[in-house]
Amino acid sequence: MDKRIEVVVVGGGYAGVMAANRMTQRDDVTVTVINPRRVFVPRLRLHQFVGGTHDAVVDYREVLAEGVELVVGTAAGIDATARTVTLAEGGGIGYDYLVYAVGSAGGGPRVPGAAEFAHPVATLEDARRLRSVLSDTPTTAAVTVVGGGPVGIETAAELAERGRRARLVCGGVLGPNLHPSARRTAREYLTRLGVEVIDGPDTSVTAVRSGAVELADGRTLPSQVTVWAAGFGVPDLAHRSGLRTDAAGRLCTDETLTSVDSDRIVAAGDASAPSDLPFRMSAYIAGCLGAHAADTVLARIAGERPAPIDLAFPAMCFSFGRGAGIFQLLHKDDTPKRLYFTGFLGRKLKEFSCAASVKHLVTEARKPGSHHWPKDGEHRPALLRARSGNVTTPTE
Incomplete structure (x- = not known):
């Protein structure tokens, strides 16, 4: 009897689930997903969970392919030589191939007082704690959301629509990924909600105190609840396991998403850094990278040469409470076009995108190998050529 090929996926987010489902194309592959929670968390919904308009959880039975085993636990270490994953709860799991899809948890607050007095919103546990704090806080209390990106904008808007007295401190430009005209519309929506x-x-937060935040321009603003929605960070599992990472802690890979340290480890999602030129944090991108990571593993199993990642960026979207949204179309190089959709249509497109991020996983579970994404073939290769001296060649 032929030996089965054991594939372990560390992380059960968008990238990990997509990779696990796609791997089931082969009957001789056994797939195990290690994840600390028993439920799938669509992170695009966490701001809604805080505002009380969505549960932000999905049963794994809905999104994981039949036959994929879910191990509820936390990966404490990876031994690339012995090909084992050690669990914090005890014991370990061996693998023939490993997909590193641990995701991101937001940037840890690094300003004085932030760890003590600011509330992140990057994980389900964070969102639960913040929701509990808000439930014990009068609606008239000042709430400061730190971060002018999608998470900050959507959280501030959601809270304001629920009657909260919300303030958004951007630390720079409001919605930096938006076209300038779309940015003006975003400001109008936020103002209309009372944000x-x-x-x-000089609008970055330099310190957080109990009941206040301090800005770089010298202002001190009252803030009974401070929400931290800025920065980027990933778990340090790869670093602790002796695998090479970039400055942010993402696993260093080549363009096929294969670790520079082991051709049996492939990375996907927010925690991957192909050629030290990582993609931005995005559920859409995570799903595509998860699919490509699976394709890389499947190619290696078949004795074929894996292909480099090729990914274009069609759009990004923002919600402004339940009544409006902005759907920003993008060039293939991830820069904004002049064309975007607003208002009711923008909200419908945003909702469609959020639902699609889960539906793609469900579809891949039922029809593994079916997920496709738009290709670029131009901009990323040009960036890599421009810095060719730093490009990592695929591991053989």
């Missing part, structure tokens, strides 16, 4: 927007130079 005070503080953006521009």
Whole structure:
């Protein structure tokens, strides 16, 4: 009897689930997903969970392919030589191939007082704690959301629509991924909801205190609840396991998403850094990278040469409470086009995108290998050629 090929996926988010489902194309592959939670968390919904308009959980039975085993636990270490994953709860799991899809948890607050007095919103546990704090806080209390990106904008808007006195401190530009005209519309939506927007130079938060935040321009603003929605961070599992990482802790890979340290480890999602030129944090991108990571593993199993990642960026979207949204179309190089959709249509497209991020997983579970994405073939290769001296060649 032929030996089965054991594939372990560390992380059960968008990238990990997509990779696990796609791997079931081969009957001789056994797939195990290690994840610390028993439920799938669609992170695009966490701001809604905080505002009380969505549960932000999906049963894994709905999104994981039949036959994929879910191990509820936390990966404490990876031994690339012995090909084992050690669990924090005890014991370990061996693998022939490993997909590293641990995701991101937001940037840890690094300003004085933030760890003590600010509330992140990057994980389900964070969102639960913040929701509990808000439930014990009067709606008239000042709430400061730190971060002018999608998470900050959507959280501030959601809270304001629920009657909260919300302020958004951008630390720079409001919605940096938006076209300037779309950015003006975003400001209008936030203002209409009653959100005070503080953006521009010297608006970064330099300290968080009990009941206040301090800005780089010297202002001290009252803040009974401070929400931290800025920065980027990933779990340090790869670093602790002796695998090479970039400055942010993402696993260093080549363009096929294969670890530079082991051709049996492939990375996907927010925690991957192909050629030290990582993609931005995005559920859409995570799903595509998860699919490509699976394709890389399947190619290696078949004795074929894996292909480099090729990914274009069609759009990104923002919700402004339940009544409006902005759906920003993008060039293939991830820069905004002049064309975007707003209002009711923008909200419908945003909702469609959120639902699609889960539906793609469900479809891949039922028809593994079916997920496709738009290709670029131009901009990333040009960037890599421009810095060819730093490009990592595929591991053989």
